[in-house]
Amino acid sequence: MTSPEDICNEIKRRFTPSKAYRAQRWIAQHAVIEDMYEPVRIVAGLDVAYRRSEEGSIGYGVVAALSYPSMKLVDCEVFINKVCVPYIPGLLAFREMAVLAPALTRLSSRIKPDLLVVDGHGIAHPRRAGIATHVGVVFDIPSIGVAKKRLYGREVTYPDGTYLVDENGNKIAAIITRSGKSKIYVSPGHRLSVKTSSALIRSMLRRGRLPEPTRVADRISKEIRTSLTPRSLPLHRRCGDSSFYSRFS
DNA sequence: GCGACAG
DNA sequence: ATCTTGTCGC
Numbered sequence: 001m002t003s004p005e006d007i008c009n010e011i012k013r014r015f016t017p018s019k020a021y022r023a024q025r026w027i028a029q030h031a032v033i034e035d036m037y038e039p040v041r042i043v044a045g046l047d048v049a050y051r052r053s054e055e056g057s058i059g060y061g062v063v064a065a066l067s068y069p070s071m072k073l074v075d076c077e078v079f080i081n082k083v084c085v086p087y088i089p090g091l092l093a094f095r096e097m098a099v100l101a102p103a104l105t106r107l108s109s110r111i112k113p114d115l116l117v118v119d120g121h122g123i124a125h126p127r128r129a130g131i132a133t134h135v136g137v138v139f140d141i142p143s144i145g146v147a148k149k150r151l152y153g154r155e156v157t158y159p160d161g162t163y164l165v166d167e168n169g170n171k172i173a174a175i176i177t178r179s180g181k182s183k184i185y186v187s188p189g190h191r192l193s194v195k196t197s198s199a200l201i202r203s204m205l206r207r208g209r210l211p212e213p214t215r216v217a218d219r220i221s222k223e224i225r226t227s228l229t230p231r232s233l234p235l236h237r238r239c240g241d242s243s244f245y246s247r248f249s
Numbered sequence: 250g251c252g253a254c255a256g
Numbered sequence: 257a258t259c260t261t262g263t264c265g266c
């Protein structure tokens with residue numbers, strides 16, 4: 001009898017940073033950092049909220065599909081499960097993919113996103129394999145990472161703006177600052193350039209500090225967390241009905 | 250050894 | 257990221 005507890009312990013036993021680094025090198029090798037994407041009609045925002053419980057952390061992975069460029073919520077999927085992998089800087093993807101991948105897979109059976117906007121970095125990462133790159137390559141969907149804090153790279157200002165640059169002087173992220181708001185770091189994940197990633201994210205900025213897909217996914221994940229406490233895990237569900245969607249538009 | 254360190 | 261009361265300011 002393999003209890004959820006046994007499964008989690010087995011995951012912990014198998015997860016080692018050294019193996020994760022190897023996987024990230026593979027991810028980075030398969031990432032395409034040039035513009036190779038179709039016209040964007042549907043953009044998905046990905047985010048994870050957590051909740052403490054007796055047995056550990058519960059992760060609420062949310063994938064919210066928005067129309068582009070109108071930014072209306074059209075579909076949404078949530079996957080809830082116990083999170084067994086710890087947060088280690090540089091290895092965020094291995095913690096969050098466990099709940100994001102099942103949610104994205106199920107949402108994709110209903111609607112195909114043309115672009116993914118992920119909370120965290122893309123290639124602005126020590127091994128060029130941040131969570132946005134990770135998700136983008138695994139699903140082979142164009143992706144962009146939007147982070148609130150720097151992880152890797154030097155901040156340099158050029159005539160056309162401020163960027164994060166790597167040890168070779170290559171731009172790996174655009175830094176966007178808006179009056180009254182703290183800056184955000186925009187880096188390509190997969191099938192996009194720094195330039196285009198920045199332009200796309202700028203076109204999705206509305207009310208808050210973050211682009212709409214990320215902001216909506218964040219709000220939904222936190223609302224689901226307080227309104228839904230499953231008695232058995234894992235659980236995945238479509239987020240809500242038409243009235244639920246209209247509340248986020 | 251020391252500092253840095255997405256969510 | 258989460259936990260968590262009151263408090264400062266528009």
